[in-house]
Amino acid sequence: MDSELRELYQQVILDHNKSPRNFKKLENANFEAEGYNPLCGDRIDIFLVVEDDIIKDISFQGSGCAISKASASLMTHMLKGKSRKEAEELFVKFHDLITGKLGDNPSLDELGKLAVFAGVKEFPARVKCASLAWHTMHSALNKEEKVISTE
Amino acid sequence: MKSGIINKTIYDVDKIRKDFPILESMIHGKPLCYLDNAATTQKPKSVIASDVNYYTHLNSNIHRGVHSLSEAATKAYEDARIRVQKFINASSEKEIIFTRGTTESINLVAQTLGRSILKEGDEIIISTMEHHSNIVPWQLIAAEKKAKIKIIPIIDKGDLILDEYRKLLSPKTKIVSVVYVSNSLGTINDVETIISLAHKQNIPVLLDAAQAVNHLPVDVQKLDCDFLAFSGHKLYGPTGIGVLYGKSHYLESMPPYQGGGDMISKVTFEETTFNSLPYKFEAGTSNIAGTIGLGAAIDYVNTIGINNIAAYEHKLLEYATEELLKINGLRIIGQSDNKCSLISFVLDNIHPHDVGTFLDFEGIAIRTGHHCTQPLMDRFGVPATSRASFGLYNTKYEVDILAAGIKKIIEVFK
Ligand SMILES: Cc1ncc(COP(=O)(O)O)c(C=O)c1O
Numbered sequence: 001m002d003s004e005l006r007e008l009y010q011q012v013i014l015d016h017n018k019s020p021r022n023f024k025k026l027e028n029a030n031f032e033a034e035g036y037n038p039l040c041g042d043r044i045d046i047f048l049v050v051e052d053d054i055i056k057d058i059s060f061q062g063s064g065c066a067i068s069k070a071s072a073s074l075m076t077h078m079l080k081g082k083s084r085k086e087a088e089e090l091f092v093k094f095h096d097l098i099t100g101k102l103g104d105n106p107s108l109d110e111l112g113k114l115a116v117f118a119g120v121k122e123f124p125a126r127v128k129c130a131s132l133a134w135h136t137m138h139s140a141l142n143k144e145e146k147v148i149s150t151e
Numbered sequence: 152m153k154s155g156i157i158n159k160t161i162y163d164v165d166k167i168r169k170d171f172p173i174l175e176s177m178i179h180g181k182p183l184c185y186l187d188n189a190a191t192t193q194k195p196k197s198v199i200a201s202d203v204n205y206y207t208h209l210n211s212n213i214h215r216g217v218h219s220l221s222e223a224a225t226k227a228y229e230d231a232r233i234r235v236q237k238f239i240n241a242s243s244e245k246e247i248i249f250t251r252g253t254t255e256s257i258n259l260v261a262q263t264l265g266r267s268i269l270k271e272g273d274e275i276i277i278s279t280m281e282h283h284s285n286i287v288p289w290q291l292i293a294a295e296k297k298a299k300i301k302i303i304p305i306i307d308k309g310d311l312i313l314d315e316y317r318k319l320l321s322p323k324t325k326i327v328s329v330v331y332v333s334n335s336l337g338t339i340n341d342v343e344t345i346i347s348l349a350h351k352q353n354i355p356v357l358l359d360a361a362q363a364v365n366h367l368p369v370d371v372q373k374l375d376c377d378f379l380a381f382s383g384h385k386l387y388g389p390t391g392i393g394v395l396y397g398k399s400h401y402l403e404s405m406p407p408y409q410g411g412g413d414m415i416s417k418v419t420f421e422e423t424t425f426n427s428l429p430y431k432f433e434a435g436t437s438n439i440a441g442t443i444g445l446g447a448a449i450d451y452v453n454t455i456g457i458n459n460i461a462a463y464e465h466k467l468l469e470y471a472t473e474e475l476l477k478i479n480g481l482r483i484i485g486q487s488d489n490k491c492s493l494i495s496f497v498l499d500n501i502h503p504h505d506v507g508t509f510l511d512f513e514g515i516a517i518r519t520g521h522h523c524t525q526p527l528m529d530r531f532g533v534p535a536t537s538r539a540s541f542g543l544y545n546t547k548y549e550v551d552i553l554a555a556g557i558k559k560i561i562e563v564f565k
Pocket residue numbers: 189190251252253254255282284285330332333334359361362382523
């Protein structure tokens with residue numbers, strides 16, 4: 001396989017595509033949003049349980065390409081236990097990574113496992129795929145909190 | 152193989168390929184394998200040369216000057232109209248209107264004929280397999296006029312259910328607008344039946360022929376369609392130029408589309424008399440170079456012969472269908488017995504977007520997505536498909552490259 005292509009489709013991404021983590025609906029979610037990419041028809045739902053500003057639980061559902069599915073899967077994995085502020089900061093950092101704004105040798109410590117998406121910057125058409133879950137998470141957190149019925 | 156040799160003398164694809172400079176490109180170090188012809192076709196040297204020649208030797212505005220250049224440009228422009236007329240066998244060149252493309256042609260009819268005849272409660276019939284450009288223009292005018300849109304359903308194989316169409320036709324039906332050849336499924340619709348049924352009730356029929364004129368001989372008089380729309384860029388011609396054919400009695404009765412220069416015969420501040428056909432519908436300076444380029448494209452297609460192209464592409468489609476169906480986990484969406492040379496497919500557990508990116512690294516250009524036919528994707532329960540569409544220069548060897556590329560992806564995603 002071509003090296004650029006291998007960079008994009010790293011084994012971690014292929015694994016998460018095949019067996020996505022946190023791929024379910026959270027019935028007790030107090031924040032959720034639907035994301036849609038009209039270009040390719042990808043749809044994603046993000047569910048969050050936020051208590052005292054901390055993301056206690058997060059999950060997703062939907063259909064999409066390997067990049068978008070793996071990105072959603074890894075995002076949910078990374079965000080569990082983080083504060084809202086940390087989540088938003090990570091989104092900015094992640095977005096800079098996939099759009100090539102971090103330069104050629106970025107410090108990837110904070111990004112952890114998300115570093116596998118560094119290859120996306122060579123594929124401008126795929127940036128939307130990698131960022132869809134994050135945009136949806138962002139919009140969920142900035143929506144009004146859902147009143148969870150206790151009945 | 153004897154038959155192979157005979158075919159080669161009739162249809163020399165290697166020679167044809169030499170007419171298309173872009174086919175020599177390398178993509179990611181691999182020779183370009185261009186299988187996205189339903190999106191747009193590549194241009195032969197003669198079409199490229201036509202553009203250069205126009206701007207080098209003819210450039211000037213048409214229908215306006217008495218000077219030599221303007222006369223020469225006007226002649227070249229009007230010659231292209233006659234080429235189009237002959238190509239689709241219209242009875243008069245007055246019935247050929249130049250537009251920006253299929254999309255504008257359909258919008259023109261919706262905004263002029265649609266606006267003048269539709270009333271509240273009237274109905275427009277389209278089909279499940281329409282391109283967005285044959286859905287949205289009707290939605291816009293239907294919303295304005297409180298008219299309704301009725302949809303001809305399809306079977307899983309990808310054919311329209313004509314019995315249901317029959318039931319949809321009623322005194323409320325004012326326009327039928329259907330795609331001749333589906334850009335997502337490849338289905339060649341039985342437009343003759345669609346037209347004759349509509350005509351029994353004097354309902355005009357528009358055919359979206361964007362994917363037809365480049366694959367089939369099209370004769371508007373034989374079809375008896377009332378309108379026919381197509382784009383130059385899918386017929387090996389330039390972008391930004393298209394055609395609306397309309398029967399003259401309809402065109403005469405329709406109000407103008409846009410106002411401006413060229414479409415008038417007399418203007419005062421109180422009143423304007425509109426120009427005669429076809430100029431009534433060609434306001435402003437048109438895409439002169441593009442129109443002349445379309446004429447060159449038609450010349451090119453004629454030298455090979457549309458019947459020869461159709462026969463060659465049909466064989467290629469049969470071969471490609473056979474080869475792709477051998478691949479485990481590949482499903483073809485659109486399996487009509489009457490198809491043009493394109494194949495939409497989905498792979499088990501692999502998204503079309505990933506397919507598109509992988510094939511690009513093999514030098515293969517295909518389209519992935521909903522192909523501007525989202526309602527059709529919903530009908531088949533898929534968000535998107537991968538589509539390989541063939542043109543007059545594609546080869547069996549390219550089909551083999553495609554099949555090998557797909558097998559490689561399946562291996563990686565295992
Ligand atoms: C069936 C069909 N109709 C309409 C169109 C729109 O053509 P254009 O974008 O050239 O106006 C296309 C091209 O994508 C098509 O395939």
